[in-house]
Amino acid sequence: MPRRSNRGSEKQARIAKSDTIRSVPTIAVTPTVKVETREPVAEGDTSMPKSRSIRKKKIKTESDLEKQTIKTPLTSPEEIKTNRVKAEAILGEQQATLLKGASKKRKATTKGESGEEAPDDIVPKKKRNNRKKKEEEVVMPLAERSVVGILKKSMYIGSHTSAAKGVHNSIDNALHVGANSFALFLQSQRKWVNPPLAPEARDQFRAFCLEHKYDAAKHILPHGSYLVNLAELDAVKAERSYTAFLNDLQRCEDLGIKLYNFHPGNTGKRPRPEAIARLAAQLNKAHKATSTVITVLESMAGGGNVIGSTWEDLRDIIALVDDKSRVGICIDTCHSFAHGYDLRSPEAFRKTMDGFASTVGMQYLKALHLNDSKAPFLSKRDAHANIGTGFLGLRAFHNVVNFDAFQHLPMVLETPVGESPDGKVKDWGTRAKEIKLLEGLIGLDPETDEFIKEEQRLQDIGAADRKKFQEVWDRNQQKASKKKKIQVEDSDGDDSDASCKSCDH
Ligand SMILES: [Zn+2]
Numbered sequence: 301m302p303r304r305s306n307r308g309s310e311k312q313a314r315i316a317k318s319d320t321i322r323s324v325p326t327i328a329v330t331p332t333v334k335v336e337t338r339e340p341v342a343e344g345d346t347s348m349p350k351s352r353s354i355r356k357k358k359i360k361t362e363s364d365l366e367k368q369t370i371k372t373p374l375t376s377p378e379e380i381k382t383n384r385v386k387a388e389a390i391l392g393e394q395q396a397t398l399l400k401g402a403s404k405k406r407k408a409t410t411k412g413e414s415g416e417e418a419p420d421d422i423v424p425k426k427k428r429n430n431r432k433k434k435e436e437e438v439v440m441p442l443a444e445r446s447v448v449g450i451l452k453k454s455m456y457i458g459s460h461t462s463a464a465k466g467v468h469n470s471i472d473n474a475l476h477v478g479a480n481s482f483a484l485f486l487q488s489q490r491k492w493v494n495p496p497l498a499p500e501a502r503d504q505f506r507a508f509c510l511e512h513k514y515d516a517a518k519h520i521l522p523h524g525s526y527l528v529n530l531a532e533l534d535a536v537k538a539e540r541s542y543t544a545f546l547n548d549l550q551r552c553e554d555l556g557i558k559l560y561n562f563h564p565g566n567t568g569k570r571p572r573p574e575a576i577a578r579l580a581a582q583l584n585k586a587h588k589a590t591s592t593v594i595t596v597l598e599s600m601a602g603g604g605n606v607i608g609s610t611w612e613d614l615r616d617i618i619a620l621v622d623d624k625s626r627v628g629i630c631i632d633t634c635h636s637f638a639h640g641y642d643l644r645s646p647e648a649f650r651k652t653m654d655g656f657a658s659t660v661g662m663q664y665l666k667a668l669h670l671n672d673s674k675a676p677f678l679s680k681r682d683a684h685a686n687i688g689t690g691f692l693g694l695r696a697f698h699n700v701v702n703f704d705a706f707q708h709l710p711m712v713l714e715t716p717v718g719e720s721p722d723g724k725v726k727d728w729g730t731r732a733k734e735i736k737l738l739e740g741l742i743g744l745d746p747e748t749d750e751f752i753k754e755e756q757r758l759q760d761i762g763a764a765d766r767k768k769f770q771e772v773w774d775r776n777q778q779k780a781s782k783k784k785k786i787q788v789e790d791s792d793g794d795d796s797d798a799s800c801k802s803c804d805h
């Protein structure tokens with residue numbers, strides 16, 4: 301294409317004359333790198349926003365990539381070794397490899413359940429006053445995006461990404477970690493009122509999706525606000541939740557996104573069937589107020605008043621939704637495992653998925669969140685771990701990425717990422733490595749020595765965290781059983797007839 305001509309040499313020239321090039325440290329998963337030059341918009345130039353100029357360069361490198369050798373993820377036992385080296389430091393190197401070049405862009409704003417970032421300003425800014433922005437930076441992607449067509453199964457493995465400074469930036473960030481699907485917050489997940497979606501951000505988002513072949517209708521899965529509780533009883537609070545929820549759904553439709561993931565909510569200590577009915581009524585209202593977006597209920601970890609931790613809860617919500625084509629489920633591997641749905645062995649995995657199919661129905665499964673769990677089975681605690689390092693372990697994820705029914709669904713990682721000591725700079729290299737690690741498990745024989753060694757290596761990395769969470773769980777169990785014992789003793793004491801019947805005297 302004419303507009304791309306000579307870009308390589310121009311870029312090289314820019315790189316050569318710039319004193320401020322910062323390359324990403326050596327944690328690229330694949331040796332072939334895509335070099336992107338980020339340049340600011342000239343002072344006063346309103347014709348082309350900054351992101352647009354970045355994107356134009358990316359178009360070239362993307363098409364180049366397609367022509368070049370695209371690194372196939374690990375598909376043979378021999379390659380797992382290579383992958384292990386590439387994926388080294390899923391935890392260990394995080395501190396040492398913080399991204400200088402990407403630091404300005406990847407600063408944390410507000411953190412989600414796994415340190416995710418929300419757009420703190422959805423208007424694409426042309427930071428004209430920042431002199432430093434005039435300096436050029438070279439940011440290499442941490443990993444190439446795999447071509448799903450060459451994987452043995454069509455698994456769209458991706459990551460929750462930052463949408464700081466505008467939703468359109470999430471695409472850049474997804475590309476950066478080699479994600480084939482991604483999640484983002486459409487607005488701050490911890491504020492009730494946010495600025496409206498800027499038309500420029502919307503247009504850029506749509507354009508970038510087309511350019512980079514992200515199917516917004518299938519593989520982008522925004523995450524809802526943590527503040528929203530659609531099962532809320534109080535009329536004022538319920539209205540506030542509904543308004544925020546609907547606003548997010550409208551943003552989805554503006555952006556061409558069809559799947560919207562959210563937490564089902566909380567009963568507020570009211571009877572569960574009533575709470576579920578309130579939630580379903582809000583969904584019905586929201587479906588009528590919008591036209592295409594599918595509201596996707598996330599499977600939860602918690603017990604007590606939490607809604608959506610059991611397949612039965614999810615089934616009961618769907619049962620009350622009028623338009624079944626507008627509701628779906630996202631299984632979070634960490635949450636569901638912690639609640640009591642085992643995924644570790646092939647047999648347990650099969651049983652769990654059979655249970656889901658018979659209780660909820662596979663037709664409702666629209667997405668997955670891929671997280672290992674720091675907390676043990678049945679603990680009902682929501683604590684995400686890096687893949688393979690938690691109580692789920694690598695075998696569980698082998699089951700997941702080889703399960704045919706998960707093909708074509710967005711599979712989004714929300715695992716911990718590295719941070720600088722002040723928490724301001726993040727190392728997304730972890731996510732890039734995990735995507736490659738998971739893609740490498742597709743079609744791989746888990747009985748090979750290489751797999752078993754890798755499984756063990758990752759378990760060793762997570763050993764301290766698992767021990768800590770296990771101890772807490774054990775203590776809680778002991779406390780609970782003591783309490784139960786006391787209650788049983790009390791009730792035995794109170795029930796004199798029972799006591800007498802069981803005694804010899
Ligand atoms: Zn969530």
Ligand SMILES: [Zn+2]
Nearest residue numbers: 413635682683
């Ligand atoms: Zn979680």
